[in-house]
Amino acid sequence: MEFNTSFESKLEIDSNYEDGAVITSLDFAHNLQFYETPPTVNMDYRPAVDLAIQRHQVLLAVEMAGRRFPKFSENYMKFLDGQLREINFQIAISSSYASGQATSSILKQRQEDAQSHFLLLIAFSETFQDRQWFLQQEVDLSHFRILCERNASIRDFLSQNNITYESISEDEKEHQRKELFAGCHSAKVKYFKKMKKLPPEEEAIEQRRFVMQWEFYKVPFKESVALL
Structure with a gap:
Protein backbone atom coordinates (compact mmCIF):
# COMPACT_ATOMS: atom_id res chain seq x y z
CA MET A 1 0.00 0.00 0.00
CA ASN A 161 -6.47 1.07 33.23
CA ASN A 162 -8.67 -0.28 36.04
CA ILE A 163 -8.98 -3.70 34.40
CA THR A 164 -9.50 -6.56 36.82
CA TYR A 165 -9.17 -10.29 36.27
CA GLU A 166 -9.29 -13.48 38.28
CA SER A 167 -6.37 -15.89 38.24
CA ILE A 168 -7.23 -19.56 37.87
CA SER A 169 -6.13 -21.84 40.68
CA GLU A 170 -3.74 -24.72 40.10
CA ASP A 171 -6.53 -27.20 40.87
CA GLU A 172 -8.79 -25.61 38.27
CA LYS A 173 -6.00 -25.64 35.68
CA GLU A 174 -5.39 -29.33 36.27
CA HIS A 175 -9.10 -30.11 36.08
CA GLN A 176 -9.37 -28.19 32.79
CA ARG A 177 -6.31 -29.95 31.42
CA LYS A 178 -7.81 -33.36 32.11
CA GLU A 179 -11.11 -32.43 30.49
CA LEU A 180 -9.40 -31.16 27.34
CA PHE A 181 -7.09 -34.14 27.18
CA ALA A 182 -10.08 -36.48 27.43
CA GLY A 183 -11.82 -34.59 24.64
CA CYS A 184 -8.99 -34.12 22.16
CA HIS A 185 -6.06 -36.18 23.54
CA SER A 186 -3.77 -33.18 23.36
CA ALA A 187 -0.45 -33.47 25.17
CA LYS A 188 0.35 -29.76 24.91
CA VAL A 189 -0.74 -28.87 28.42
CA LYS A 190 1.63 -25.92 29.01
CA TYR A 191 -0.97 -23.68 27.37
CA PHE A 192 -2.81 -23.56 30.67
CA LYS A 193 0.10 -22.45 32.80
CA LYS A 194 -1.00 -18.82 33.19
CA MET A 195 -4.68 -18.69 32.35
CA LYS A 196 -7.05 -15.98 33.48
CA LYS A 197 -10.80 -15.49 33.56
CA LEU A 198 -12.17 -12.63 31.48
CA PRO A 199 -15.62 -11.55 30.26
CA PRO A 200 -16.71 -13.27 27.01
CA GLU A 201 -15.81 -11.74 23.63
CA GLU A 202 -17.36 -12.85 20.35
CA GLU A 203 -14.28 -12.36 18.15
CA ALA A 204 -12.08 -14.30 20.53
CA ILE A 205 -14.59 -17.15 20.50
CA GLU A 206 -14.49 -17.30 16.72
CA GLN A 207 -10.68 -17.43 16.73
CA ARG A 208 -10.61 -20.23 19.33
CA ARG A 209 -7.98 -18.50 21.42
CA PHE A 210 -9.32 -19.67 24.77
CA VAL A 211 -11.62 -22.06 26.61
CA MET A 212 -15.21 -20.91 27.15
CA GLN A 213 -16.96 -22.07 30.33
CA TRP A 214 -20.18 -20.67 31.72
CA GLU A 215 -19.98 -16.85 31.83
CA PHE A 216 -16.19 -16.74 31.58
CA TYR A 217 -13.48 -17.62 29.13
CA LYS A 218 -10.04 -18.78 30.15
CA VAL A 219 -7.03 -17.50 28.29
CA PRO A 220 -3.21 -17.40 28.61
CA PHE A 221 -2.05 -14.29 30.45
CA LYS A 222 -0.46 -12.36 27.58
CA GLU A 223 -3.35 -13.24 25.27
CA SER A 224 -5.72 -11.63 27.76
CA VAL A 225 -4.41 -8.12 27.03
CA ALA A 226 -4.29 -8.79 23.29
CA LEU A 227 -7.98 -9.66 23.38
CA LEU A 228 -8.75 -6.36 25.09
Missing part, protein backbone atom coordinates in the same frame (compact mmCIF):
# COMPACT_ATOMS: atom_id res chain seq x y z
CA GLU A 2 1.45 3.36 -1.02
CA PHE A 3 1.56 6.17 1.51
CA ASN A 4 -0.56 9.08 0.36
CA THR A 5 1.15 12.30 1.44
CA SER A 6 -1.98 14.28 0.51
CA PHE A 7 -3.08 13.64 4.10
CA GLU A 8 -0.82 16.56 5.04
CA SER A 9 -3.42 19.05 3.86
CA LYS A 10 -6.10 17.44 6.05
CA LEU A 11 -4.27 17.81 9.35
CA GLU A 12 -4.95 20.80 11.54
CA ILE A 13 -1.57 21.32 13.18
CA ASP A 14 -0.66 24.42 15.16
CA SER A 15 2.62 25.71 13.72
CA ASN A 16 3.17 27.84 16.83
CA TYR A 17 4.41 24.88 18.85
CA GLU A 18 6.18 25.73 22.10
CA ASP A 19 9.03 23.45 23.08
CA GLY A 20 8.20 24.03 26.73
CA ALA A 21 5.12 21.78 26.62
CA VAL A 22 5.10 19.57 29.69
CA ILE A 23 4.86 15.79 29.44
CA THR A 24 3.97 14.11 32.72
CA SER A 25 4.32 10.49 33.76
CA LEU A 26 0.59 10.43 34.46
CA ASP A 27 -0.18 11.20 30.82
CA PHE A 28 1.83 8.22 29.52
CA ALA A 29 2.35 5.83 32.41
CA HIS A 30 3.14 2.78 30.27
CA ASN A 31 4.64 1.87 26.90
CA LEU A 32 1.39 0.11 25.98
CA GLN A 33 -1.61 2.29 25.19
CA PHE A 34 -5.27 1.93 24.27
CA TYR A 35 -5.14 5.23 22.30
CA GLU A 36 -8.45 6.33 23.79
CA THR A 37 -7.76 10.07 23.73
CA PRO A 38 -5.73 12.04 21.15
CA PRO A 39 -2.80 14.00 22.65
CA THR A 40 -3.57 17.70 23.10
CA VAL A 41 -0.02 19.02 22.74
CA ASN A 42 0.59 21.29 19.72
CA MET A 43 3.04 20.19 17.02
CA ASP A 44 5.14 21.72 14.29
CA TYR A 45 3.99 20.76 10.82
CA ARG A 46 7.16 18.99 9.65
CA PRO A 47 7.69 16.85 12.77
CA ALA A 48 4.06 15.74 12.53
CA VAL A 49 4.56 14.60 8.95
CA ASP A 50 7.80 12.83 9.89
CA LEU A 51 6.03 10.96 12.70
CA ALA A 52 3.23 9.92 10.36
CA ILE A 53 5.68 8.65 7.75
CA GLN A 54 7.59 6.66 10.37
CA ARG A 55 4.35 5.13 11.67
CA HIS A 56 3.41 4.14 8.14
CA GLN A 57 6.78 2.43 7.72
CA VAL A 58 6.12 0.57 10.97
CA LEU A 59 2.71 -0.65 9.80
CA LEU A 60 4.15 -1.74 6.46
CA ALA A 61 6.76 -3.76 8.37
CA VAL A 62 3.97 -5.36 10.41
CA GLU A 63 2.12 -6.26 7.23
CA MET A 64 5.28 -7.70 5.65
CA ALA A 65 6.00 -9.83 8.72
CA GLY A 66 2.49 -11.25 8.61
CA ARG A 67 2.87 -12.19 4.96
CA ARG A 68 6.23 -13.89 5.39
CA PHE A 69 5.64 -15.85 8.59
CA PRO A 70 2.78 -17.21 10.71
CA LYS A 71 1.74 -14.34 12.94
CA PHE A 72 3.49 -14.19 16.32
CA SER A 73 5.63 -17.23 15.57
CA GLU A 74 9.30 -17.14 16.58
CA ASN A 75 10.40 -16.18 13.05
CA TYR A 76 7.69 -13.50 12.87
CA MET A 77 8.80 -11.96 16.16
CA LYS A 78 12.49 -11.94 15.18
CA PHE A 79 11.79 -10.48 11.75
CA LEU A 80 9.51 -7.71 13.02
CA ASP A 81 11.90 -6.89 15.85
CA GLY A 82 14.68 -6.37 13.30
CA GLN A 83 12.48 -4.24 11.06
CA LEU A 84 11.38 -1.99 13.93
CA ARG A 85 14.99 -1.52 15.00
CA GLU A 86 15.90 -0.41 11.48
CA ILE A 87 13.02 2.08 11.51
CA ASN A 88 14.16 3.20 14.99
CA PHE A 89 10.73 2.65 16.53
CA GLN A 90 12.25 1.88 19.90
CA ILE A 91 9.07 2.15 21.97
CA ALA A 92 7.73 -1.04 20.38
CA ILE A 93 10.73 -3.19 21.23
CA SER A 94 11.41 -1.97 24.77
CA SER A 95 9.67 -3.32 27.83
CA SER A 96 8.16 -0.69 30.12
CA TYR A 97 9.98 0.51 33.18
CA ALA A 98 8.34 -0.04 36.54
CA SER A 99 5.77 2.61 37.47
CA GLY A 100 7.34 6.00 38.15
CA GLN A 101 10.76 5.17 36.66
CA ALA A 102 10.31 6.32 33.06
CA THR A 103 12.89 8.83 31.83
CA SER A 104 11.99 12.00 29.94
CA SER A 105 13.20 10.28 26.76
CA ILE A 106 10.83 7.34 27.30
CA LEU A 107 7.92 9.69 28.05
CA LYS A 108 8.64 11.56 24.81
CA GLN A 109 8.64 8.27 22.86
CA ARG A 110 5.31 7.31 24.41
CA GLN A 111 3.84 10.67 23.46
CA GLU A 112 5.10 10.37 19.88
CA ASP A 113 3.69 6.84 19.74
CA ALA A 114 0.23 8.22 20.52
CA GLN A 115 0.64 11.18 18.17
CA SER A 116 1.73 9.04 15.22
CA HIS A 117 -1.14 6.62 15.81
CA PHE A 118 -3.75 9.37 15.53
CA LEU A 119 -2.00 11.01 12.58
CA LEU A 120 -2.22 7.74 10.64
CA LEU A 121 -5.79 7.28 11.82
CA ILE A 122 -6.62 10.52 10.01
CA ALA A 123 -4.60 9.61 6.93
CA PHE A 124 -6.34 6.24 6.54
CA SER A 125 -9.88 7.32 7.35
CA GLU A 126 -11.27 7.99 3.87
CA THR A 127 -12.19 4.53 2.60
CA PHE A 128 -13.31 1.30 4.23
CA GLN A 129 -10.32 -0.54 2.74
CA ASP A 130 -7.86 1.97 4.21
CA ARG A 131 -9.53 1.91 7.62
CA GLN A 132 -9.56 -1.89 7.63
CA TRP A 133 -5.87 -2.08 6.68
CA PHE A 134 -4.88 0.46 9.32
CA LEU A 135 -6.86 -1.27 12.05
CA GLN A 136 -5.46 -4.72 11.26
CA GLN A 137 -1.84 -3.56 11.31
CA GLU A 138 -2.33 -1.60 14.53
CA VAL A 139 -3.93 -4.61 16.22
CA ASP A 140 -1.05 -6.85 15.14
CA LEU A 141 1.49 -4.25 16.28
CA SER A 142 -0.16 -4.03 19.69
CA HIS A 143 -0.18 -7.82 20.00
CA PHE A 144 3.53 -7.93 19.14
CA ARG A 145 4.29 -5.28 21.75
CA ILE A 146 2.35 -7.13 24.42
CA LEU A 147 4.30 -10.30 23.75
CA CYS A 148 7.53 -8.31 24.23
CA GLU A 149 6.46 -7.09 27.68
CA ARG A 150 7.24 -8.70 31.01
CA ASN A 151 4.30 -10.16 32.93
CA ALA A 152 4.83 -7.69 35.77
CA SER A 153 4.68 -4.84 33.27
CA ILE A 154 1.43 -6.18 31.81
CA ARG A 155 -0.08 -6.39 35.28
CA ASP A 156 0.88 -2.73 35.82
CA PHE A 157 -0.81 -1.81 32.55
CA LEU A 158 -4.02 -3.60 33.54
CA SER A 159 -4.00 -1.92 36.93
CA GLN A 160 -3.42 1.54 35.46
Whole structure:
Protein backbone atom coordinates (compact mmCIF):
# COMPACT_ATOMS: atom_id res chain seq x y z
CA MET A 1 0.00 0.00 0.00
CA GLU A 2 1.45 3.36 -1.02
CA PHE A 3 1.56 6.17 1.51
CA ASN A 4 -0.56 9.08 0.36
CA THR A 5 1.15 12.30 1.44
CA SER A 6 -1.98 14.28 0.51
CA PHE A 7 -3.08 13.64 4.10
CA GLU A 8 -0.82 16.56 5.04
CA SER A 9 -3.42 19.05 3.86
CA LYS A 10 -6.10 17.44 6.05
CA LEU A 11 -4.27 17.81 9.35
CA GLU A 12 -4.95 20.80 11.54
CA ILE A 13 -1.57 21.32 13.18
CA ASP A 14 -0.66 24.42 15.16
CA SER A 15 2.62 25.71 13.72
CA ASN A 16 3.17 27.84 16.83
CA TYR A 17 4.41 24.88 18.85
CA GLU A 18 6.18 25.73 22.10
CA ASP A 19 9.03 23.45 23.08
CA GLY A 20 8.20 24.03 26.73
CA ALA A 21 5.12 21.78 26.62
CA VAL A 22 5.10 19.57 29.69
CA ILE A 23 4.86 15.79 29.44
CA THR A 24 3.97 14.11 32.72
CA SER A 25 4.32 10.49 33.76
CA LEU A 26 0.59 10.43 34.46
CA ASP A 27 -0.18 11.20 30.82
CA PHE A 28 1.83 8.22 29.52
CA ALA A 29 2.35 5.83 32.41
CA HIS A 30 3.14 2.78 30.27
CA ASN A 31 4.64 1.87 26.90
CA LEU A 32 1.39 0.11 25.98
CA GLN A 33 -1.61 2.29 25.19
CA PHE A 34 -5.27 1.93 24.27
CA TYR A 35 -5.14 5.23 22.30
CA GLU A 36 -8.45 6.33 23.79
CA THR A 37 -7.76 10.07 23.73
CA PRO A 38 -5.73 12.04 21.15
CA PRO A 39 -2.80 14.00 22.65
CA THR A 40 -3.57 17.70 23.10
CA VAL A 41 -0.02 19.02 22.74
CA ASN A 42 0.59 21.29 19.72
CA MET A 43 3.04 20.19 17.02
CA ASP A 44 5.14 21.72 14.29
CA TYR A 45 3.99 20.76 10.82
CA ARG A 46 7.16 18.99 9.65
CA PRO A 47 7.69 16.85 12.77
CA ALA A 48 4.06 15.74 12.53
CA VAL A 49 4.56 14.60 8.95
CA ASP A 50 7.80 12.83 9.89
CA LEU A 51 6.03 10.96 12.70
CA ALA A 52 3.23 9.92 10.36
CA ILE A 53 5.68 8.65 7.75
CA GLN A 54 7.59 6.66 10.37
CA ARG A 55 4.35 5.13 11.67
CA HIS A 56 3.41 4.14 8.14
CA GLN A 57 6.78 2.43 7.72
CA VAL A 58 6.12 0.57 10.97
CA LEU A 59 2.71 -0.65 9.80
CA LEU A 60 4.15 -1.74 6.46
CA ALA A 61 6.76 -3.76 8.37
CA VAL A 62 3.97 -5.36 10.41
CA GLU A 63 2.12 -6.26 7.23
CA MET A 64 5.28 -7.70 5.65
CA ALA A 65 6.00 -9.83 8.72
CA GLY A 66 2.49 -11.25 8.61
CA ARG A 67 2.87 -12.19 4.96
CA ARG A 68 6.23 -13.89 5.39
CA PHE A 69 5.64 -15.85 8.59
CA PRO A 70 2.78 -17.21 10.71
CA LYS A 71 1.74 -14.34 12.94
CA PHE A 72 3.49 -14.19 16.32
CA SER A 73 5.63 -17.23 15.57
CA GLU A 74 9.30 -17.14 16.58
CA ASN A 75 10.40 -16.18 13.05
CA TYR A 76 7.69 -13.50 12.87
CA MET A 77 8.80 -11.96 16.16
CA LYS A 78 12.49 -11.94 15.18
CA PHE A 79 11.79 -10.48 11.75
CA LEU A 80 9.51 -7.71 13.02
CA ASP A 81 11.90 -6.89 15.85
CA GLY A 82 14.68 -6.37 13.30
CA GLN A 83 12.48 -4.24 11.06
CA LEU A 84 11.38 -1.99 13.93
CA ARG A 85 14.99 -1.52 15.00
CA GLU A 86 15.90 -0.41 11.48
CA ILE A 87 13.02 2.08 11.51
CA ASN A 88 14.16 3.20 14.99
CA PHE A 89 10.73 2.65 16.53
CA GLN A 90 12.25 1.88 19.90
CA ILE A 91 9.07 2.15 21.97
CA ALA A 92 7.73 -1.04 20.38
CA ILE A 93 10.73 -3.19 21.23
CA SER A 94 11.41 -1.97 24.77
CA SER A 95 9.67 -3.32 27.83
CA SER A 96 8.16 -0.69 30.12
CA TYR A 97 9.98 0.51 33.18
CA ALA A 98 8.34 -0.04 36.54
CA SER A 99 5.77 2.61 37.47
CA GLY A 100 7.34 6.00 38.15
CA GLN A 101 10.76 5.17 36.66
CA ALA A 102 10.31 6.32 33.06
CA THR A 103 12.89 8.83 31.83
CA SER A 104 11.99 12.00 29.94
CA SER A 105 13.20 10.28 26.76
CA ILE A 106 10.83 7.34 27.30
CA LEU A 107 7.92 9.69 28.05
CA LYS A 108 8.64 11.56 24.81
CA GLN A 109 8.64 8.27 22.86
CA ARG A 110 5.31 7.31 24.41
CA GLN A 111 3.84 10.67 23.46
CA GLU A 112 5.10 10.37 19.88
CA ASP A 113 3.69 6.84 19.74
CA ALA A 114 0.23 8.22 20.52
CA GLN A 115 0.64 11.18 18.17
CA SER A 116 1.73 9.04 15.22
CA HIS A 117 -1.14 6.62 15.81
CA PHE A 118 -3.75 9.37 15.53
CA LEU A 119 -2.00 11.01 12.58
CA LEU A 120 -2.22 7.74 10.64
CA LEU A 121 -5.79 7.28 11.82
CA ILE A 122 -6.62 10.52 10.01
CA ALA A 123 -4.60 9.61 6.93
CA PHE A 124 -6.34 6.24 6.54
CA SER A 125 -9.88 7.32 7.35
CA GLU A 126 -11.27 7.99 3.87
CA THR A 127 -12.19 4.53 2.60
CA PHE A 128 -13.31 1.30 4.23
CA GLN A 129 -10.32 -0.54 2.74
CA ASP A 130 -7.86 1.97 4.21
CA ARG A 131 -9.53 1.91 7.62
CA GLN A 132 -9.56 -1.89 7.63
CA TRP A 133 -5.87 -2.08 6.68
CA PHE A 134 -4.88 0.46 9.32
CA LEU A 135 -6.86 -1.27 12.05
CA GLN A 136 -5.46 -4.72 11.26
CA GLN A 137 -1.84 -3.56 11.31
CA GLU A 138 -2.33 -1.60 14.53
CA VAL A 139 -3.93 -4.61 16.22
CA ASP A 140 -1.05 -6.85 15.14
CA LEU A 141 1.49 -4.25 16.28
CA SER A 142 -0.16 -4.03 19.69
CA HIS A 143 -0.18 -7.82 20.00
CA PHE A 144 3.53 -7.93 19.14
CA ARG A 145 4.29 -5.28 21.75
CA ILE A 146 2.35 -7.13 24.42
CA LEU A 147 4.30 -10.30 23.75
CA CYS A 148 7.53 -8.31 24.23
CA GLU A 149 6.46 -7.09 27.68
CA ARG A 150 7.24 -8.70 31.01
CA ASN A 151 4.30 -10.16 32.93
CA ALA A 152 4.83 -7.69 35.77
CA SER A 153 4.68 -4.84 33.27
CA ILE A 154 1.43 -6.18 31.81
CA ARG A 155 -0.08 -6.39 35.28
CA ASP A 156 0.88 -2.73 35.82
CA PHE A 157 -0.81 -1.81 32.55
CA LEU A 158 -4.02 -3.60 33.54
CA SER A 159 -4.00 -1.92 36.93
CA GLN A 160 -3.42 1.54 35.46
CA ASN A 161 -6.47 1.07 33.23
CA ASN A 162 -8.67 -0.28 36.04
CA ILE A 163 -8.98 -3.70 34.40
CA THR A 164 -9.50 -6.56 36.82
CA TYR A 165 -9.17 -10.29 36.27
CA GLU A 166 -9.29 -13.48 38.28
CA SER A 167 -6.37 -15.89 38.24
CA ILE A 168 -7.23 -19.56 37.87
CA SER A 169 -6.13 -21.84 40.68
CA GLU A 170 -3.74 -24.72 40.10
CA ASP A 171 -6.53 -27.20 40.87
CA GLU A 172 -8.79 -25.61 38.27
CA LYS A 173 -6.00 -25.64 35.68
CA GLU A 174 -5.39 -29.33 36.27
CA HIS A 175 -9.10 -30.11 36.08
CA GLN A 176 -9.37 -28.19 32.79
CA ARG A 177 -6.31 -29.95 31.42
CA LYS A 178 -7.81 -33.36 32.11
CA GLU A 179 -11.11 -32.43 30.49
CA LEU A 180 -9.40 -31.16 27.34
CA PHE A 181 -7.09 -34.14 27.18
CA ALA A 182 -10.08 -36.48 27.43
CA GLY A 183 -11.82 -34.59 24.64
CA CYS A 184 -8.99 -34.12 22.16
CA HIS A 185 -6.06 -36.18 23.54
CA SER A 186 -3.77 -33.18 23.36
CA ALA A 187 -0.45 -33.47 25.17
CA LYS A 188 0.35 -29.76 24.91
CA VAL A 189 -0.74 -28.87 28.42
CA LYS A 190 1.63 -25.92 29.01
CA TYR A 191 -0.97 -23.68 27.37
CA PHE A 192 -2.81 -23.56 30.67
CA LYS A 193 0.10 -22.45 32.80
CA LYS A 194 -1.00 -18.82 33.19
CA MET A 195 -4.68 -18.69 32.35
CA LYS A 196 -7.05 -15.98 33.48
CA LYS A 197 -10.80 -15.49 33.56
CA LEU A 198 -12.17 -12.63 31.48
CA PRO A 199 -15.62 -11.55 30.26
CA PRO A 200 -16.71 -13.27 27.01
CA GLU A 201 -15.81 -11.74 23.63
CA GLU A 202 -17.36 -12.85 20.35
CA GLU A 203 -14.28 -12.36 18.15
CA ALA A 204 -12.08 -14.30 20.53
CA ILE A 205 -14.59 -17.15 20.50
CA GLU A 206 -14.49 -17.30 16.72
CA GLN A 207 -10.68 -17.43 16.73
CA ARG A 208 -10.61 -20.23 19.33
CA ARG A 209 -7.98 -18.50 21.42
CA PHE A 210 -9.32 -19.67 24.77
CA VAL A 211 -11.62 -22.06 26.61
CA MET A 212 -15.21 -20.91 27.15
CA GLN A 213 -16.96 -22.07 30.33
CA TRP A 214 -20.18 -20.67 31.72
CA GLU A 215 -19.98 -16.85 31.83
CA PHE A 216 -16.19 -16.74 31.58
CA TYR A 217 -13.48 -17.62 29.13
CA LYS A 218 -10.04 -18.78 30.15
CA VAL A 219 -7.03 -17.50 28.29
CA PRO A 220 -3.21 -17.40 28.61
CA PHE A 221 -2.05 -14.29 30.45
CA LYS A 222 -0.46 -12.36 27.58
CA GLU A 223 -3.35 -13.24 25.27
CA SER A 224 -5.72 -11.63 27.76
CA VAL A 225 -4.41 -8.12 27.03
CA ALA A 226 -4.29 -8.79 23.29
CA LEU A 227 -7.98 -9.66 23.38
CA LEU A 228 -8.75 -6.36 25.09
